Amino acid sequence: MKKEREFYDKEKFNVVINDGDMGSNVLAKNRGIPSLFVTNQYMPKLWKSRSYLKPGLYFISKQIAKATRVLVADSAPPYTICEYNLNFPDDIRDKVTYVGHFSNRKLVNSTSQTDLERLVDGADFGYWMRTGNKPTNDRTGQRYEEVFHESEMNDERRIISHAKNDKSIDRVVGKDGEKYSIGEAYEKKIDWIQIDIGFLTEQEMQTILTGCKYVVINGSHTIMGEIMGINSKPIIGMPIYDEHTNQIKWAEDKQLGVLAESKKQVIKAIQMIRQNYNKYQEKLGVFSENFDGNGAENTAKIVSDILERKK
Known part of the structure; x- marks a missing residue:
C-alpha cells in the first residue's frame, strides 16, 4: 500500500x-x-x-x-x-x-469449417465447459467425469472444452468405445458419444454454442451472460463457489436453467430441459432481448x- x-x-x-x-x-x-x-x-x-x-x-x-x-x-x-x-x-x-x-459481441469472421465443426454438424449434443483457474477447472472436470460414468449418459452426446491450450487433450470417443483423433473420426464418420477439446477457436466455440441443446457450466458470471444472453441457451450449473450457486439459482428461478449439485441432479436437469425445451427457449428469448x-x-x-x- x-x-x-x-x-x-x-x-x-x-x-x-x-x-x-x-x-x-x-x-x-x-x-x-x-x-x-x-x-x-x-x-x-x-x-x-x-x-x-x-x-x-x-x-x-x-x-x-x-x-x-x-x-x-x-x-x-x-x-x-x-x-x-x-x-x-x-x-x-x-x-x-x-x-x-463486459461481453465480447464482435462477429467472428467465418472461414472454412474445421473437422470438428463438420463432425458435430446436425448432431444433438450438450456442451460442457471447463473454466476458471487450475483448481476450479480441475474440480469442474472431476465432477463432469462423475456424471459421464452414469448409465443414463450412455447415449447423451457431449462436447467438453477444457480451456487448456494442449492438443494432446483433443480426442473423440465413439459409441464403440474406441478413441479417435478428430480428423479420423470425421473421415470415418464415427458415431461419437464424447469429444474432448483442449482449446476451441472463436469460430468453433460459436458453432458449438449455436448447435448445442444446453450448456453445463460451473457458474461463472461472464460465461452465463455469454450463453444465456447472447446465445439464448439453457444452462445446467454445477457450482464450485457460493457466488456460482447464487447466480445459477437466479437462472433457475427465472426458468433459464437448472441448478444441479450432484450427478443425479445433473441427469435429472438434462431430462427436464429436454422435456420442457420450448418453455426454456421462450424465457431465454425474453432474457436475450433485455441483455445489456x-x-x-x-x-x-x-x-x-x-x-x-x-x-
Whole structure:
C-alpha cells in the first residue's frame, strides 16, 4: 500500500476505476478523487457451509461503499444474473449503476469449417465447459467425469472444452468405445458419444454454442451472460463457489436453467430441459432481448462525463 499511496500522490489522478482493488478505492476516497468500483458482488448470500465468511464480507462491502459510484457489470433489474450476490443496502443504492456485461459481441469472421465443426454438424449434443483457474477447472472436470460414468449418459452426446491450450487433450470417443483423433473420426464418420477439446477457436466455440441443446457450466458470471444472453441457451450449473450457486439459482428461478449439485441432479436437469425445451427457449428469448452487453461502452461514457465535469 505504501508504494500505491506514493503513486497516487505523484500522478494526481482525475478519476480512478477499480475492478476488485479495494485498497485503491480507499486511497481515492481519502484524496477526494472520484472513484468507480466495477463489480458483480457486494454481499453475496452465503450458504451454510461458508457462513463463517460473513464478517469478511461485511468488511469488504464497507470498502466497496467508499467508491463514488458502484458500477454493476450486469443488466439492470429484473435481468440481473448476479442479483443474489449484490443485496445492496438502501444507503448506497443511489450510487449504484447497472452498466451491462463486459461481453465480447464482435462477429467472428467465418472461414472454412474445421473437422470438428463438420463432425458435430446436425448432431444433438450438450456442451460442457471447463473454466476458471487450475483448481476450479480441475474440480469442474472431476465432477463432469462423475456424471459421464452414469448409465443414463450412455447415449447423451457431449462436447467438453477444457480451456487448456494442449492438443494432446483433443480426442473423440465413439459409441464403440474406441478413441479417435478428430480428423479420423470425421473421415470415418464415427458415431461419437464424447469429444474432448483442449482449446476451441472463436469460430468453433460459436458453432458449438449455436448447435448445442444446453450448456453445463460451473457458474461463472461472464460465461452465463455469454450463453444465456447472447446465445439464448439453457444452462445446467454445477457450482464450485457460493457466488456460482447464487447466480445459477437466479437462472433457475427465472426458468433459464437448472441448478444441479450432484450427478443425479445433473441427469435429472438434462431430462427436464429436454422435456420442457420450448418453455426454456421462450424465457431465454425474453432474457436475450433485455441483455445489456455494452458494459465497456457505458463505463467509458461515465468516465468521460466525470472528466468533462472536472475541466
